[in-house]
Amino acid sequence: METTKNWNEFILKWLIKFSGYSAIIFVILIFYFLLLAGLPTIREVSLSNLLSTQWYPIENYFGLLPLIGGTIIVTFGAAMFAIPIGLCTAVYISEVSPQSARNYLKPLVEALGGIPSVVLGFLGIMILAPNLRLLLDLPTGLSALAGSILLAGIAIPTIVSIAEDALDSVPRSYRDGALALGATEWQTIWRVTFPAARSGVLTAIMLGIGRAIGETMAVMMITGNAAVLPIKLNSLFHPVRTMTATIAAEMGEVAKNSTHYHVLFFIGLLLFIVSLGINIAASTAMFRQRKRAERILS
Amino acid sequence: MKNILYIITPLIFILLSGCIQGTESTLEITATPQITSIENLGSDTMVNLALAWAEKYHGLYPNVEISVTGGGSGTGIAALVNGTIDIANASREIKPEEIQQAKDNGVKPVEFVVARDAIAVIVNPTNPVNQLSIKQISDIYSGRINNWSEVGGEDRVIVRLSRETNSGTHVYFLENVIRMGSKTDKTLFSSDTLLLPSSEGITAETRDNPNAIGYDGLGYVTSEVKMIAIALDSSCPFILPSAYTVNQGQYPIARDLYMYTNNQPSGAIADYINWIMTSEAQNIVTELGFVPISKH
Numbered sequence: 001m002e003t004t005k006n007w008n009e010f011i012l013k014w015l016i017k018f019s020g021y022s023a024i025i026f027v028i029l030i031f032y033f034l035l036l037a038g039l040p041t042i043r044e045v046s047l048s049n050l051l052s053t054q055w056y057p058i059e060n061y062f063g064l065l066p067l068i069g070g071t072i073i074v075t076f077g078a079a080m081f082a083i084p085i086g087l088c089t090a091v092y093i094s095e096v097s098p099q100s101a102r103n104y105l106k107p108l109v110e111a112l113g114g115i116p117s118v119v120l121g122f123l124g125i126m127i128l129a130p131n132l133r134l135l136l137d138l139p140t141g142l143s144a145l146a147g148s149i150l151l152a153g154i155a156i157p158t159i160v161s162i163a164e165d166a167l168d169s170v171p172r173s174y175r176d177g178a179l180a181l182g183a184t185e186w187q188t189i190w191r192v193t194f195p196a197a198r199s200g201v202l203t204a205i206m207l208g209i210g211r212a213i214g215e216t217m218a219v220m221m222i223t224g225n226a227a228v229l230p231i232k233l234n235s236l237f238h239p240v241r242t243m244t245a246t247i248a249a250e251m252g253e254v255a256k257n258s259t260h261y262h263v264l265f266f267i268g269l270l271l272f273i274v275s276l277g278i279n280i281a282a283s284t285a286m287f288r289q290r291k292r293a294e295r296i297l298s
Numbered sequence: 299m300k301n302i303l304y305i306i307t308p309l310i311f312i313l314l315s316g317c318i319q320g321t322e323s324t325l326e327i328t329a330t331p332q333i334t335s336i337e338n339l340g341s342d343t344m345v346n347l348a349l350a351w352a353e354k355y356h357g358l359y360p361n362v363e364i365s366v367t368g369g370g371s372g373t374g375i376a377a378l379v380n381g382t383i384d385i386a387n388a389s390r391e392i393k394p395e396e397i398q399q400a401k402d403n404g405v406k407p408v409e410f411v412v413a414r415d416a417i418a419v420i421v422n423p424t425n426p427v428n429q430l431s432i433k434q435i436s437d438i439y440s441g442r443i444n445n446w447s448e449v450g451g452e453d454r455v456i457v458r459l460s461r462e463t464n465s466g467t468h469v470y471f472l473e474n475v476i477r478m479g480s481k482t483d484k485t486l487f488s489s490d491t492l493l494l495p496s497s498e499g500i501t502a503e504t505r506d507n508p509n510a511i512g513y514d515g516l517g518y519v520t521s522e523v524k525m526i527a528i529a530l531d532s533s534c535p536f537i538l539p540s541a542y543t544v545n546q547g548q549y550p551i552a553r554d555l556y557m558y559t560n561n562q563p564s565g566a567i568a569d570y571i572n573w574i575m576t577s578e579a580q581n582i583v584t585e586l587g588f589v590p591i592s593k594h
Contacts, residue, residue, distance in 0.1 A: 053489075054486075054489065055489075056463070056486050056487070056489075057463060058372075058463045058469065059484075059486065061486075066489070125499070125502060126502075129503075129506075130506045130507075133506075133507060139454075139455040139457045139509050140457040140492065140503065140507055140509060140510065141506075141507075142492055142494075142503065220495055221495070221499070224492040224493075224494075225462070225492060225493040225494065225495075226489065226490045226491055226492050226493065227489055227493075228489050228490045238490070239490065239492050241493070249462045249464070249493070249495055250462070250463065250464060252369050252370065252372075252373040252376070252464060254372075254376060255376045255379050255380070255396065255399040256376075256379075256380055258395075258399065
């Protein structure tokens with residue numbers, strides 16, 4: 001009996017260990033393949049071509065700047081909408097709403113996160129884009145703004161869920177202490193609870209933005225995909241082409257190991273590095289919060 | 299001990315589920331060995347046509363299963379080059395680079411002209427513009443004309459719509475309309491052209507937006523948008539696209555539609571392609587708003 005138990009222990013320990021490490025192995029393998037398929041770009045395409053403003057791959061114009069700019073402006077726009085709305089929702093659910101409302105509000109917000117982005121994209125084409133065009137008198141509703149609003153909708157559930165958890169984990173005694181000192185409810189939220197949950201909130205924002213950067217389907221359907229460098233003040237109201245939409249739209253067409261194929265993988269490599277950076281930043285913030293919490297307790 | 303079972307049982311099920319799928323597919327093959335399947339992928343312009351052909355053919359010869367997928371001409375040819383499909387549909391000719399890539403992969407593409415298609419230029423029904431010359435369309439899409447008032451319309455910004463670059467229609471339009479057939483002309487689509495991933499996207503935006511101009515295969519034009527009459531140059535008559543005007547050679551933007559196979563086809567694939575050339579299959583071409591090859 002004793003040996004069977006040891007044997008079971010051994011298998012389980014290794015199974016769990018393998019599951020734990022498999023994620024790391026996969027990330028490393030993915031990174032390796034991205035490097036393998038993406039790096040030939042540097043040899044095949046001149047730097048001046050990569051840094052030009054013209055993206056037209058079937059005639060060998062591989063200017064990445066419009067795509068990078070498109071991703072930045074759409075993500076930035078999404079953050080503008082998602083951060084205030086997401087954080088306010090989190091504060092309301094965690095601090096203000098009565099317990100009864102809270103019990104169904106959070107699951108509902110999280111259910112919003114489960115809507116497939118292609119469905120959101122469809123709603124965007126049918127409802128959001130035509131109305132934006134009429135409302136703001138734009139040449140076309142298929143614009144960076146429409147993409148930003150849609151992406152905000154995708155990022156908000158992530159932000160709300162994580163920020164609410166962070167606010168919720170602030171010890172009750174903090175709030176009681178603040179209220180006992182005569183602070184109003186708003187002062188308690190803004191000056192005590194919120195700063196105490198700061199790193200968790202930061203993590204929520206970064207993961208929300210990470211979700212927005214990587215989103216593909218909805219953006220491809222609604223941003224118009226015109227590879228224009230968005231540097232003008234009103235660029236938010238014009239069509240843009242994001243990096244993810246470019247990969248999704250063009251990957252099916254390219255012959256394996258052609259220059260175009262390598263450039264698309266190079267774009268994928270850039271996206272991978274950016275989202276890896278965001279995730280590392282987010283987990284560093286989370287780690288710092290834990291250390292700080294430990295310090296307070298000791 | 300019981301706890302371990304809770305963990306291991308689902309794991310076993312997960313592992314087994316892979317096996318189940320595997321055995322199922324082999325069973326299918328052994329149970330009905332005479333079924334031949336043909337993989338057909340490519341041009342979105344041709345996807346409805348290819349589907350109609352495949353359905354009709356499957357009705358006639360139930361032992362041949364043809365799976366049809368869209369994705370764009372470039373996608374189809376790339377798949378043929380990579381050896382993953384039997385027939386590629388393309389609304390443009392295969393490019394020399396693609397032939398070279400095919401050669402490198404040991405694939406030899408063989409071309410068949412299976413139908414013809416007119417490309418209609420479409421605008422919103424409220425747009426007062428009814429006719430344009432090829433030169434004007436070229437100027438619009440290359441960014442030299444930016445307002446509808448320059449071609450006799452209202453004072454509105456022109457929003458240019460196009461299919462993605464993997465579309466054969468896109469390439470055809472670039473070479474024959476924007477560059478007006480000149481090989482040395484290096485004009486491109488204006489960079490603010492909206493590249494939409496589907497024909498439906500173009501129709502939807504043109505229907506809703508009075509600023510828009512788009513183009514699409516004649517078979518895809520719905521009654522919700524307005525077709526533009528086109529002239530080769532302003533001295534020629536302006537012609538609306540239809541099967542009749544294409545067959546008469548009057549409508550200036552018409553093209554052949556192709557199927558490509560690896561090597562000269564044999565067996566089921568050859569039978570299928572031969573059937574497509576018959577009048578029975580070409581009648582379907584007419585029904586779907588394309589132009590049959592027999593008359594041209």
